[in-house]
Amino acid sequence: MDCYECHTVERSTTAVATCRECGVALCPGHLHVETKEIHKEAGLGKTTGGIAARRVVCPTCRRAELSV
Template sequence: MNCYECVQSGRASEAVAVCRMCGAAVCTEHVRTETAQVRVAAHPGKVIHDQPARRLTCPVCRAAEESP
């Protein structure tokens, strides 16, 4: 599978991840990685695991999340 962002700019590069928001395949250049604490709906705001989870997104979804 090729990176969606690269294909849009006329290049082809192998995808290494899938955006958790939109499902687009992304390469190492375009994947955005962050960590997030796992929380339980029954206890709002309560962290249930010490180790943070990994969260992968594409540049478009990351920009949308960070926009005011």
């Protein structure tokens, strides 16, 4: 599978991941890796895990999230 972002500029680059939000395929040059704490309901509150999860997003979804 090829990177969608590269495809839009008529380049062919092998994808290595998909965006967590929209599902487009991404090459290493276009993906953004973020970390996210995982929360779980626990009684009357929440508990946070000790290890942060990895999250991959495309440039479009990242810009959309940062604009809010």
